[in-house]
Amino acid sequence: MTQYKIPLIPGDGIGPEIIAEGCKVIDAAGEKFGFDVEWVEYPHGADHYLETGELISEDSLAELNNYPVIYLGSIGDPRIEPGVLEKGILLAARFYFDQYVNLRPIKLLEGVWTPIKDKTPADIDFTVVRENTEDFYIGIGGRANKGVSKDLLEVSRSLYSAKFGLDIETDSEEIGYQIGMISKEGTQRVIRYAFDLAENRKKHVSSVDKANVLSDIYGFWREEFTNVASEHPGVTTDFNFVDAITMWFVKNPEWFDVVVTPNMFGDIITDLGAMVQGGLGLAPGGNINPEGTSMFEPIHGSAPKYKGQNKVNPIATIWAGAMMIEQLGEKEAADVIVSAIETNILEAKIRTYDMNGSSGTSDVGDDIARIVLGK
Amino acid sequence: MTQYKIPLIPGDGIGPEIIAEGCKVIDAAGEKFGFDVEWVEYPHGADHYLETGELISEDSLAELNNYPVIYLGSIGDPRIEPGVLEKGILLAARFYFDQYVNLRPIKLLEGVWTPIKDKTPADIDFTVVRENTEDFYIGIGGRANKGVSKDLLEVSRSLYSAKFGLDIETDSEEIGYQIGMISKEGTQRVIRYAFDLAENRKKHVSSVDKANVLSDIYGFWREEFTNVASEHPGVTTDFNFVDAITMWFVKNPEWFDVVVTPNMFGDIITDLGAMVQGGLGLAPGGNINPEGTSMFEPIHGSAPKYKGQNKVNPIATIWAGAMMIEQLGEKEAADVIVSAIETNILEAKIRTYDMNGSSGTSDVGDDIARIVLGK
Numbered sequence A, B: 001m002t003q004y005k006i007p008l009i010p011g012d013g014i015g016p017e018i019i020a021e022g023c024k025v026i027d028a029a030g031e032k033f034g035f036d037v038e039w040v041e042y043p044h045g046a047d048h049y050l051e052t053g054e055l056i057s058e059d060s061l062a063e064l065n066n067y068p069v070i071y072l073g074s075i076g077d078p079r080i081e082p083g084v085l086e087k088g089i090l091l092a093a094r095f096y097f098d099q100y101v102n103l104r105p106i107k108l109l110e111g112v113w114t115p116i117k118d119k120t121p122a123d124i125d126f127t128v129v130r131e132n133t134e135d136f137y138i139g140i141g142g143r144a145n146k147g148v149s150k151d152l153l154e155v156s157r158s159l160y161s162a163k164f165g166l167d168i169e170t171d172s173e174e175i176g177y178q179i180g181m182i183s184k185e186g187t188q189r190v191i192r193y194a195f196d197l198a199e200n201r202k203k204h205v206s207s208v209d210k211a212n213v214l215s216d217i218y219g220f221w222r223e224e225f226t227n228v229a230s231e232h233p234g235v236t237t238d239f240n241f242v243d244a245i246t247m248w249f250v251k252n253p254e255w256f257d258v259v260v261t262p263n264m265f266g267d268i269i270t271d272l273g274a275m276v277q278g279g280l281g282l283a284p285g286g287n288i289n290p291e292g293t294s295m296f297e298p299i300h301g302s303a304p305k306y307k308g309q310n311k312v313n314p315i316a317t318i319w320a321g322a323m324m325i326e327q328l329g330e331k332e333a334a335d336v337i338v339s340a341i342e343t344n345i346l347e348a349k350i351r352t353y354d355m356n357g358s359s360g361t362s363d364v365g366d367d368i369a370r371i372v373l374g375k
């Protein structure tokens, strides 16, 4: 019997409820496919922060670093200013473990309602590879008052003037600013991952940027994309401005196979993608470091208003669990979980409210576990 | 007879064709409502740039500054690197004229097909107020090689470390970076504009940001939003993360009345909004400086592959023309143009290919002009 030890971070809000269902289904798959999981629970999240002042310590991260995978519920709590927990736990982990790929399948399952007209599961089946450690997520920025701002604005305006030959006046006195950076190495590795994925799919990679306006950062991205593309002559490519791709996700999702995107744009377009595939309750994600510790989670948030109500859809989390055990090498078990999710949906009896049902979170988990076990 | 003099910048690709239809319809409205327009054409765009090396000179801008409104076709040409024309002409004008509001109505007209299920014109009727002169559009960024990058990365990592108490290693050697800034004054004025608009609509303003991650720049935005909101106790508000709002645009567009957004996120969500209202061929925009020179344009691009084919939909441009003459005080004429567009669509005989028709650009312009004239 193969033994796995997997750390859990159930987190905030509905996190503990949905993670419980994910564990339930993986345990069922283990029973069927001959593996056993020891779950190791970590307390990080809002309550732990309010009690101890700790977000996640370097010690905890170093300990978690010994595991190949982590299972995460959701992070975020209305008692705490937006960003504190998300940056201090979720993003800190993504950065610390150097999980440079955020893998988000956009796939309409059979029997799922999508808000988009005239599309079938055959039309909505692509994967977004979101860069996950750089870009505007590096947390550099600040505020400036008169003195400093004058300097910064001087620099800004003179650069702007030099570029466009214009002289623009400003007398702003206070500003907020943010800096994004991408590195050659960081850009190449995620784009390579996307091309490798496409080699095993429909051999098409779409790049997302805004190189016509944020030219410094995304002109750089485009060049690296072009470099990596030249190593894959059998893969076709296209460039998409981020504004335009939101239209095509809705109008022509069938155009896409693998979509590779800088971090921030990836955040935006995968929420849209989640809606196209039927809603956040159905959208899983993996934060992947192919050589290190990967972390799997639903892409939705902690939905505080539904906390403890046994109401929300656990499918995104269960599906993320399938991606997680696939990463551990349990491909067959992972496939059986995904197909059990599909069976549960098609039977249309045991569904949560977001899918027009009235079953509870745990009912759906029970049902999927039952199907996995072939009962 | 009121006389107007309006500068035209037809621009690139399909720009000249669609602008011609816009002028045709406005001339018809003038005939009916007793005003006369003298159109003054400017050559700026790809051809002019390739011939003369000039994008748009400060002299031209200073001259255009004497007019209350400008009518713009579209800018962009595949012969020229992405961004050169867009930044050198379109964005240069938005900045030079300090057109701090980019006003983009998202309105499903009667008879228009939307890709979204179960929504009627009553559900899709809101306005996006996009900040138009700051944020990541200020054009500041660059590349850095080893030496400089080490410094910048040092700063970045030490800031990051200080924030999260983590020590993160990197050995990246080359980077691209971009800086965004928003000012107190620039943020307040656009948010005030949004609240004033909402006072005359359904009295609800939705703010867009990503304050949980890009906290420095958008935390600042949130504070200013809160400040301005306190001046409008009769207007309700909500905060939306940019990723989430893309879902609600698709799933629940009826939730929105006025949406106010920083520049870059506004770019992204208004393309999505355009698709929700039936496609780019139908989406107009105004770059507004309430005390200066405003500029009206369709929000679509120059569609080079359709250039000269009399094929594309001129409705976005004609609608932008209606917004333009409303700005000049011709509200009645503007309303008649919008209702003529609706009549043209409802009659369903004379439509371009994007609306499942087979008529030409000029046929649609002729038809709308005819309806305006009541013929």
Ligand SMILES: CC(C)[C@H](C(=O)O)[C@@H](O)C(=O)O
Binding pocket: A086, A087, A090, A091, A267, A299, B212, B213, B243
């Ligand atoms: C919670 C937030 C920090 C996070 C992000 O922006 O990446 C979330 O939106 C996501 O997409 O995983």
Ligand SMILES: CC(C)[C@H](C(=O)O)[C@@H](O)C(=O)O
Binding pocket: A212, A213, A243, B086, B087, B090, B091, B267, B299
């Ligand atoms: C062409 C481009 C520079 C422009 C922008 O990014 O603002 C366009 O997408 C728009 O929305 O008007």
